Amino acid sequence: MFMNDEELYQRLLNGDKEALEALYDKYEKLLFSMAYRTCQQNEMAEEAVQELFLKLWTRRAKYDSTKGKFSSWLLTVMRYTAIDLLKKKENQNYTLEDNKDYDEYEPSTEDLLEWKERGEMLRKAVQTLSNEQASIVNLFYFKGLTQREIADHLNLSLGTVKGRIRLALKHLKKELGQLKEKGGLGDVT
CATH class of the missing domain: 1.10.1740.10 (RNA polymerase sigma factor, region 2, helix turn helix motif)
Known part of the structure; x- marks a missing residue:
């Protein structure tokens, strides 16, 4: 079932x-x-x-x-x-030693193809954002900065950062939906 x-x-x-x-x-x-x-x-x-x-x-x-x-x-x-x-x-100043016996993670060919397709669609969608929104999305989702860290880094208010992230995500969702309709993008939204 x-x-x-x-x-x-x-x-x-x-x-x-x-x-x-x-x-x-x-x-x-x-x-x-x-x-x-x-x-x-x-x-x-x-x-x-x-x-x-x-x-x-x-x-x-x-x-x-x-x-x-x-x-x-x-x-x-x-x-x-x-x-x-x-x-x-x-x-904690913690470092991990390389373990030579550890099997490296190997994604399947299907996983790699799917991630590549989704990555291409996401890159296309991010290119439609304003420079400010694209910069904040990059810092938040790809660099792992918190909203507060982004606000400090860009000398913006926390509310402005939150608003730009919200608007960027709304725009990306719309754009990905359109790309999905055009090109068969999998389940990304």
């Missing part, structure tokens, strides 16, 4: 370990990839993925279906989890 993400999440909230396993199996590679891009270390990316699923299991991260898709929410939680872990490790 096929269950969508929200059904699995509800089962997880009721203590269903199989639902947790199903979500892990479905999203582990994608989440690891995002964590790795942030942390740049296999061990830390693995730790971030484990931390995320621990948050789900212990209900420290709560999904609200009225605010967006489960997959988008999960990726957002992963991003913040990885950033928090990276900052925590940096504050």
